Amino acid sequence: MLSRKVLMLAGSIAVVGANALTLSPIAGAVAASFPGVDAPGVMKAAAVYGLATAVGSLLWAPAIDRIGQRRGLLRALAALVAALAVSAGAPSLPVLCLGQALAGLAAGCALPAIYALSARIAEKGRESETLGIVLTGWTVSLVAGVGLSALVADLAHWRLVFAGLAVAAAWLARGVGRNRDWDLPVLPARPSSPLSALRVRGMVPALVVVAVYMTAFYGLYAYLGPHLTGVLRLPTASAGLAPAAYGLGFGLAAFMDRLLDRHGAVAAAPLAFLGLVLVYAGLAAASGQAAVLIAMCLAWGLANHVGLNLIVGRLTALNPARRGAVMGLYGTVTYLAASAGAFFYRPLSSDILSR
Template structure:
């Protein structure tokens, strides 16, 4: 994707771009995570069982993957502000519909529409962040934008639980819808004059044939499967290890989010050069962090520190892989980021599925050990990525 920019971009416009793109990622993370702490309240409000409400998460994930594969290439051809702004507005409408749901089927359909929007918004945000960054500052700018994931964990999820308990779960989706509309306006204004320079759409199968792309996507799949498989049992693992309440488990999630977010801010100051050796070092570090959980569960402070480091290293890993994919993508960044989003949401499905039998038999430390093995597989795959 080659971006055409009108005139010189001022620092103020650059700041608006970064804030709007960060808000877009925050919206995606919020919609993905917000239902977990309020699942029982939503089920009670819709007079159904919690597992039916959980189906809306599956609907969201499936729609996201399909949308990412079929629609994300729009960012390579159309004005970036209008594509991302429209996706954020559609997400806002889906959130408003979710908050207005009268039954679980309505909620599932609303979240499927949200997934359609996210399948464009998330890969588009990643591609636009890298493409509009000053040369040599791609990792720096992406680090700031990726902090939206940390904010969704540290701020949105606890706030959603607080609001649902005191005002009601429908207000959670109403506030998210309002934030989506504001973000849509920010994306349209901040990315005015920024457009993809590709006339013809690059189909996913052709993007996969770009040098290095397919192998890096395999690395991303092992990386994300390790993460989502581990994170699915992270809270329960901490609860069992330290006999914690739900609030106590939340401190570990916050520690992870802080590590992820602080390193994102650090990357905004320091702009590392993303090389093959850099990626290998980061992946090795992540593998060690997974393996270390075997020793960290004896002392609560040590486990909190391990969660903080885990979050920090995952920021470095995600940042490095996304920047590298964009470097290989040439003029098909939107399509490649769409493939990346499809791979990510496939890992959301595969991770817990792969890790569930291991957790049932041997607990969280064995899950983290398996995650370390998956990361090592990713390292071996990345050795041939150049």
């Protein structure tokens, strides 16, 4: 199952995810290179990245259905290389924001292409297992990517973080470029509205599920660190155990994905989402105990992996001929939900932190 193609797709997610997640732990080091800029100011680049990813998913992803999924991923990775190079050499914060905006646009096309390709190359009856392995790229980006980025920024320079990611993206682009058998344009070369996939049967209710699911995740994740360091007064290094535990659980859940293929998504979904509800309840109950809360993050990663597999698997099956457009809307809703989660959870977090 660990074919070279599957590993390349997982690696592509890892590079995209590492760039998306790495700015937070190295923000202080980046700020030191720009006079008059502090760490919160640097995080403006992360906000720009998220907005650009939502826009890129909406505008660029539908083109995947016309030019082919491999070509879409190849072009997105090439654009990501350029964006990371700009970020690595940025002489000022505005230029860094520009680099991250380009990276977001590239990610908005890359992620839908990756998910569409994972559905295309999967063996019959092993779709969930294949997608689960591809999704472990997020674990690599969270556990290894973020940790190594902080280490490199501390021991050498933060610019080497983006330079290293650019090299990795270029290597992956080279590999994707060689796999010409992935090409399968399925729609005629005609323009279509970025919102045309809304007409796909089942799309709207699926996107409602995505919006609720992602708002809950990103809203809690955004303020988990401040809660650990502020309310529970953990040192930053110890607070980092929470995302590490989450990432570990997310990766370990890949071994459960074959059960989804065996029993079917219809049978598995009620149990999976009930389990996720119980995990969120457990996280709330453990909010005053750091060790238990960090341990619950492991279960959170397990449950979220299964839930994400079910959601993405459902979306890629809605209309195979329009997977690019479908997954583009998924990406747009995901990153808008990330912003919504941070916005709507902030009053709750502020109230708890002020006590």
